[in-house]
Amino acid sequence: MAVDDADDGFHEVIALDDLRAEGRTLTAIDGTPIAVFHHEDEVRAVNNRCPHMGFPLTEGSVEEGVLTCHWHHARFELSCGDTFDPWADDVDTYPVEVRDGTVYVAPEPRRSEPPAAHWRTRLDDGLEQNLRLVLAKSAVGLLDNGVDSTEVVGRGVRFGVRNRADGWSSGLTILVALANRLPDLDDDDRKRALYQGLTEVAGDCAGEPPKFDQEAFDATGTSFDRLLSWFRENVEVRDADGAERVLRTAVAAGYGPEELTELLVTAATDHRYLDTGHAFDFVNKATEALDLVGWDDDERTADVLASLVRGLATAERAEESSSWRQPIDLAAMCDERFDRLDAMVADGEGETWTEPADFTERLLADDPETVFDALEEAIRAGASVEDLASAVSFAAVTRVARFATSNEFADWNTVHHTFTFANAVERAAERTDATALYRGVVDAAVNVYLDRFLNTPPAPTPTGDPDADPETALEELRLAFEQQGQVEQAASAVADFLAADGDPERLKAALGNALLVEDTNFHTFQAYEAACRQADRRDDNAERRTCLVAAARYMAAHYPTRRSREQTFSIAARLLRGERVDGADGGTAADGASVAETDG
Template identity: 45%
Template structure:
């Protein structure tokens, strides 16, 4: 080794007298038995100076959280702490020399292992440090998300809120800066870890023996299993369809037709979770199909079926009219030539009808639109807009918990829109009707309607205002209307929307946000993109895109601020990775 690779730590005699010292490069050197040992002075847990700890029988203990390390190897006895970086030591002529370079390096393989361990043991700081390290090492975000998805889908409860958050955050990564992307992945992975904590691993049942069963028959079997809430039979049929080579699109139609056989299952969550699973499958590849899709079958054990609920039957019976409308659905993918709308399709009027209080007329209008050849995905986009309008005009005098009612309808409508952009299966059109009726059921939450955003007080300086001003607004509670006014003024100013989308992401990610806030941001951003792509061709496009962001802003403002513990942990992990001194050592 070169002489310049070694740093003098003084005499061994003096080190024994002092017990420990810190030398150049932030290395802690300890008198140990008849010689010396050296480790990086920053505790790998949270950065506390290790030379202030105690060494006994070869175990170095950090006095902050009592993490313990083998002083010779740096290995930790506590899985939440990570290994300390150990340095080689030699003694020549009574003088202690320490190698400037540590023995270990944190390889990508080791970081992947630590991420899996953090997930399995539900340790947020370990997950945060692994995410930071992998991002800084240039590992793709999809590879990081894949580890979380495969872990989450291996747990006994199957697909739930944790996996949905991770899937949603993977979708919004292009809208975020580097810090935002780290936070998004960290939040998603931590929620996956929490959902899996204490759960036994989930073992797949396996497919049926190969007998050349047709895809059509497998689809019928799957629907029959779901009908009687036989989730195990549904899993075996699903795995058989995967083993027989069914494409992800064919599998999506098979599963979602079964989901829509009954009305608005579990308040829309069942359809929404299925959509997120298939979006994830698109992102990380079909080789993960059996793990991701089998995780959905537990959702079919006992979902609530809205046709059995009182408010879908009384005071207005909506069940029978919907079933009659379903009988009129197109039987193939081509529009009916016999039924033509009396006048050109008016998108604005359609949205107003959805927001009205005449559900039977809404059912008829939607049925006529499908019969007349209006694209189902177009109708789904308008239903999502109407659902977003409910949030944009949600009055804060409502019970706070009612934010969830309008949120559920919107995220369901968004999921239906995404699926119908990918599928032309007529039976999935039933999902449009469920969304329209859910919007009708939310009508009293807009009585009275919240006023339009008061943007005048922000217009004067909005052209130069930093987007961090929005973050400052959300440092205080009850800033729903103020934040909406600020965003409306920004949108009308002609400024680039990309910084606003990033800032809205940070409005979410700097909080200890709950499940529905993640859903809100992801769905709003996706629907915003769909409408922005139509500007210049659709009259509603500009207003609709703005509505998505105003609705998102109001929802996030209503749920902020929080304690912000999770993002604080992520910031500590990033600072540790960058070598910052979180605690002074002198």
């Protein structure tokens, strides 16, 4: 139905008698398809695109004031556009006037809030009800409307720590890990990253009871050393409630990131390698979340850090496992070194440690005494926690880069856990130099030792072809992810790209895109983020190559997947661009309206 403009901006649409006879008509105003209905002696106008997935609402039905879309049966209150079904979103309605028997429609909808505010509300809805399509639309809508990604991450973190009684989860870890790598990604992949992270948070909280907080003590002036002692004791006896009260008291007392990190990492290293490293990695990711969104709000800081306590108190302790006790009592060897840790650190005061050329190979040795001796010598020579954690992280990522594919598939997780744990210890060392953190370095090194059989035989680390074409190498990397088991092909593509002076930033972006179009699992998100971080910190080209080869090998071992999440994201992105996704054609919604105009 063609429209004519009135002087006041309203558009002439159709004679009222014709609309009454037909029941509905479709028009377009400034490219927007608008469905106009006559129902119960009233004229109503709504955007013709169902806000759920874009199906034409003129093909729906109206009964008792309810407009129902016939694709997924989303229902809308016709007069205001509000939906009965939160997964569908509200539909825009337009002011209507009848003048001298003719229906006129205003070009602007009765939108009650600006787009950014709308998508903030929808983000909260998507998190609360675990609605993937709503979360995808929200991620796209918020970034397209100028909302900073940090705000989006903050809303996800706030929801996750408040709505899961068991506390910090893999979903929150994924969200923060991806937030850390947003600068590596292009605009569309930043939206994908937020969508993937938010989806994981919502999934972790779905069906779970909310977290009920313990309160800080009313006592004031308690020393940090006493709070630290209380916190460790409560975690030791697995009293999560008591530990939470102590932690909240420390926040209320005004202690900052360094002291609060020390509180957490000390308790997290009182026992060996808690929950195969996940407990410590969660501590690191929670503090990284606060680095992103800010430590300046005490309530937020307390809520985020308190979400860690139950995990610390209930974690499995590696010294209780046979692998740490037999055939060599590695836990006892750790305790022996820890008994003289203060003396080691004292010996190293004022010294400057330079990493020996053979240090990585000593950490990769088959004899645990060699590993322990290398660490002790380094500490006595002045190596900081961060120095040693960096060295152990590289040894751990080398295990991933050399992982033999003849091993059981599940053993990828074994080398992965060691690597991401070591990376987390190194990251924590940037925030605090607490002596207790050396214990985390030792735990990581022990696991590097335990993983030695997974490098038997070691996979060759390709050095790459300097005459390779970087563009061809990137395409070969993409193709490697398209077929199962192309681990060595992916490694070679990465090595060729770097050897040919390809830009590492482009490589990280390509790896990020591959990560985000798949139904990626928790560990693969972790592996990508940790490997990219380690590559960023390496000045040596060979070390940087090892890190990125490790990421590519791990990803290739787990790809391709069904890519169902990418399907959802693609639908959301197309809808917000105004495209049709109902299979009728490949054009835009406005294209559909123009056809109706001609037919009308």
